[in-house]
Amino acid sequence: MEFALVIRELARRKVALAIGVLVAALAAVLSVYRLDGASLKPRSLQYSSASTRVFVDTSSSVLGNLSQSFEPLQSRATVYANFMASPTVLNLIGQRVGLEGSQIYAAGPVDPEVPRIVQEPTAVQRNVEITGETTPYRLNFNSDPNLPTIGIYAQAPSTKLAIALADASVASLEQYVGSLEDADHIAQQSRIVIRQLGQANGGVVDGGISKALAVMVFIAVFVLWCVLLLVTRRFRESWRASGGVSAAMDQEAEDRDYEETQIVLRHDRTARETAERGGANGKAPSAEPVHAAAGSAELHGRWRASGS
Amino acid sequence: MARQRVVTVAGAGATLIELGASPASVRELPKRKRASAEGLGRGDAQEGGAQEASRDAFPHTRRPLPWMLAGFIAMLFLVPVDSTELKVHMPVGSQIDRFAIVMMVLAWIVLGGDQRAFLRTRRSKLFAGAVCVFLAVAIASVLLNAGRIINLGELELAFKRFSLLGSFLVLAWFTLTALRFEDLRGFTTFLIGLATVTAFGMVIERQIGYNAFYTWSGILLKPIANVASSPTNIHPELGSDGRVAVFGPTLHGLAATTMMIVVMPFALVRILDATSRRQWWLNALAFTLMLVAASSTDRKTALLVPIAVVIYFGIYRPRAILRLAPIGLVALVGMVHFASPGSLGTIFTPTAGLQSSSTTHRLGDFTNVAPDVYAHPVVGRGFGTLNQDRPDQFRINDDEYIDEIWEVGFAGLLAYLGMILAPIVLARRAIRGRDPTVSSLALASSAGCVAFLVVSALFDALSFPQAPYMFFLVAALTTIAAAGPQGNVRPARESALEPARARQRALASAPSS
Numbered sequence: 001m002e003f004a005l006v007i008r009e010l011a012r013r014k015v016a017l018a019i020g021v022l023v024a025a026l027a028a029v030l031s032v033y034r035l036d037g038a039s040l041k042p043r044s045l046q047y048s049s050a051s052t053r054v055f056v057d058t059s060s061s062v063l064g065n066l067s068q069s070f071e072p073l074q075s076r077a078t079v080y081a082n083f084m085a086s087p088t089v090l091n092l093i094g095q096r097v098g099l100e101g102s103q104i105y106a107a108g109p110v111d112p113e114v115p116r117i118v119q120e121p122t123a124v125q126r127n128v129e130i131t132g133e134t135t136p137y138r139l140n141f142n143s144d145p146n147l148p149t150i151g152i153y154a155q156a157p158s159t160k161l162a163i164a165l166a167d168a169s170v171a172s173l174e175q176y177v178g179s180l181e182d183a184d185h186i187a188q189q190s191r192i193v194i195r196q197l198g199q200a201n202g203g204v205v206d207g208g209i210s211k212a213l214a215v216m217v218f219i220a221v222f223v224l225w226c227v228l229l230l231v232t233r234r235f236r237e238s239w240r241a242s243g244g245v246s247a248a249m250d251q252e253a254e255d256r257d258y259e260e261t262q263i264v265l266r267h268d269r270t271a272r273e274t275a276e277r278g279g280a281n282g283k284a285p286s287a288e289p290v291h292a293a294a295g296s297a298e299l300h301g302r303w304r305a306s307g308s
Numbered sequence: 309m310a311r312q313r314v315v316t317v318a319g320a321g322a323t324l325i326e327l328g329a330s331p332a333s334v335r336e337l338p339k340r341k342r343a344s345a346e347g348l349g350r351g352d353a354q355e356g357g358a359q360e361a362s363r364d365a366f367p368h369t370r371r372p373l374p375w376m377l378a379g380f381i382a383m384l385f386l387v388p389v390d391s392t393e394l395k396v397h398m399p400v401g402s403q404i405d406r407f408a409i410v411m412m413v414l415a416w417i418v419l420g421g422d423q424r425a426f427l428r429t430r431r432s433k434l435f436a437g438a439v440c441v442f443l444a445v446a447i448a449s450v451l452l453n454a455g456r457i458i459n460l461g462e463l464e465l466a467f468k469r470f471s472l473l474g475s476f477l478v479l480a481w482f483t484l485t486a487l488r489f490e491d492l493r494g495f496t497t498f499l500i501g502l503a504t505v506t507a508f509g510m511v512i513e514r515q516i517g518y519n520a521f522y523t524w525s526g527i528l529l530k531p532i533a534n535v536a537s538s539p540t541n542i543h544p545e546l547g548s549d550g551r552v553a554v555f556g557p558t559l560h561g562l563a564a565t566t567m568m569i570v571v572m573p574f575a576l577v578r579i580l581d582a583t584s585r586r587q588w589w590l591n592a593l594a595f596t597l598m599l600v601a602a603s604s605t606d607r608k609t610a611l612l613v614p615i616a617v618v619i620y621f622g623i624y625r626p627r628a629i630l631r632l633a634p635i636g637l638v639a640l641v642g643m644v645h646f647a648s649p650g651s652l653g654t655i656f657t658p659t660a661g662l663q664s665s666s667t668t669h670r671l672g673d674f675t676n677v678a679p680d681v682y683a684h685p686v687v688g689r690g691f692g693t694l695n696q697d698r699p700d701q702f703r704i705n706d707d708e709y710i711d712e713i714w715e716v717g718f719a720g721l722l723a724y725l726g727m728i729l730a731p732i733v734l735a736r737r738a739i740r741g742r743d744p745t746v747s748s749l750a751l752a753s754s755a756g757c758v759a760f761l762v763v764s765a766l767f768d769a770l771s772f773p774q775a776p777y778m779f780f781l782v783a784a785l786t787t788i789a790a791a792g793p794q795g796n797v798r799p800a801r802e803s804a805l806e807p808a809r810a811r812q813r814a815l816a817s818a819p820s821s
Binding site: 044136206224227231 | 433437440444447451454455456458459460461463669675676677678679680683699700701702703704
């Protein structure tokens, strides 16, 4: 019933509601489009992600060789995963997908065995993270301490770009490690081989987010508008009522003032009469009541002038 | 004659300001005054109404909503709500409290929820207004940062936090609409009773490591819910930070401590107002048990917040507190030491207090979130976007105020503070008023809000649902208490039915006459 009363109250204010609908619609449009001069351009709210996995291996694969241990490769995978987030590798990745390395934000793996307090970022680390928060091209590299593999997770405005970023990460790692091996003339059998475990695949993560956001903004702004209407009306009523009460209180104060003036005047008149009678009886009249009466008369005049 | 009437209106206007009357009643005032003078006033009717209301007060009432509220609060005190997931999937989390909140809303709709009206009541709208402002800022913080939040994949997390915030707000709204002023006495007795039972369970947990809340909830709710195993650990060398892990029906000792501390003022005010020795002893026992239970978690909060509450009491009732202080202090220290050995030592140990890892971590709280604050100073980075499962990006702050600046900016911090301070401010007049019942209830419930105000500076209070649930409950109780019996209004549904009932009565009486 209370809710129904509120709806009825709002329904009586059709013009204000119509304005509210317009304001909410404008806010909803601006939440998914941005002003570019005189035209509207869509904001890039939708994003896609893609993932792939690489296996850090040797030229004669450890998968089929019992004499070789996985352990040195596991720690190497962790090192590579961290190394892939460096500007050097990011520049290589950027070149492959047509971006600057600085346009890509990347984060390496977090050691789960490190205590939380150590993992928490310091202010300086947080500064760097904040600068990357709005970057649409993002890469995340994970490594399992028990496996010689690196998980690559890419995010971009389109699925094609996200897949390209993930695949480019593998190719760039391979290129960089290979160039180092070539530079140091590492023998073929001692070289590290980066094997991609299948092509990257991905898809749109938040399809329809623009519509959902627009609807949310519209509802939020419209509800806020309705609340404002109700609050404004209540406040106006209270203001008017308080004005009436305030006027009545002022009136009461003036009445009290008037009554006091009357009392003073009566008192002065009595005093004057007493003084006159005293004078007639041969006593000296006192000047005080006359002075008081003059003051009171002045006060009385002011009260009348104040326009009651 | 005309002048005399104006004076009457002014005098009655002042009375109305006191009662917080609506403008409509101001316009009707002279008529009412005249009616009152002619013996047709509401005096008798009000007296009769008050008697009827007290007969229908909780726990003697048959109104279902107060009982539903009591059931929910009992669940909070006895069931580990954040560790109990129903075997039914719900879009905003399957925790049992969310389900209970949905049930309460449905009951409110089906059973005629406006037993007590929300908008037309003479109760202050200060708290409700402050909550609306906080909610508006929280929504704005997400909408204004939507692009970045979506890019970081944090929107779903924000939705979940909003659903949790919604649960807290529903509890406050439900309390405001379900309870009358006359229900408060019984309801606060119920609260003290529940807190005492929980405190007793926590003391046992500290002594023998048996968490009855988790164990019994697991057994009783097995057909419908999965309850996580108890995280209790009473061996300090194995517990984190060298402190025992006594959690009661919560996921953290701090949440359990907060539950105890928020209810403590209700027992304390009854000690001060006790009219019989029995009443004094019972409430003193309840108070002590709650303090013992809070201390048994080895948290410094258990010591600091009760001190703040006692200081708050001291502002309004200095003599009573000073009279009680010496004996109270000695008895409490003795009881806490006896029932929860070692807890006082842990709390007072300098290494635990000033050099512990939690204190060291606390010192870096603001410094390390400063970049985020400077990046989004007004509305923060978005309500509910701090992902605690990403320690490499988000630190856990031991201060809700810092979290608020981080999430909803300085605007949000002010709104959050306003939300906590609103009930404290509106209780002031009621506490200083002449009605002792109103005064005591307003003092106790607003002291609960003071406890939450302090608690928010000591840990991330919104992270554990029990703490904010308790705050929103006591804030609503403060609003009801501060308005006194005048805050009760006739339900809109009953008012709407009244003409039809009158017609029926007239028809029924017609043949007999």
